[in-house]
Amino acid sequence: MPLHFRKIVKFGPIRLNLGRKGLSSWTAKIGRWSWNSRTRRQNVDLPGPFSWRSK
Numbered sequence: 001m002p003l004h005f006r007k008i009v010k011f012g013p014i015r016l017n018l019g020r021k022g023l024s025s026w027t028a029k030i031g032r033w034s035w036n037s038r039t040r041r042q043n044v045d046l047p048g049p050f051s052w053r054s055k
Contacts, residue, residue, distance in 0.1 A: 004020070013028055013029055013030050014026060014027070015027045015028075017038075024038065025037045025038035025039075032045040041055070042054040
């Protein structure tokens with residue numbers, strides 16, 4: 001089983017996801033809404049165990 005390097009650096013509502021080759025993606029999270037630069041998806045956390053994700 002290979003080992004993978006992953007590091008997350010937080011700057012307020014922005015999270016930088018760092019991998020072995022550098023910056024792999026970034027995420028903006030404001031309240032219950034978030035957006036990921038790699039998948040280009042929006043997520044909204046709903047009450048309880050539910051969430052909504054765009055395609």
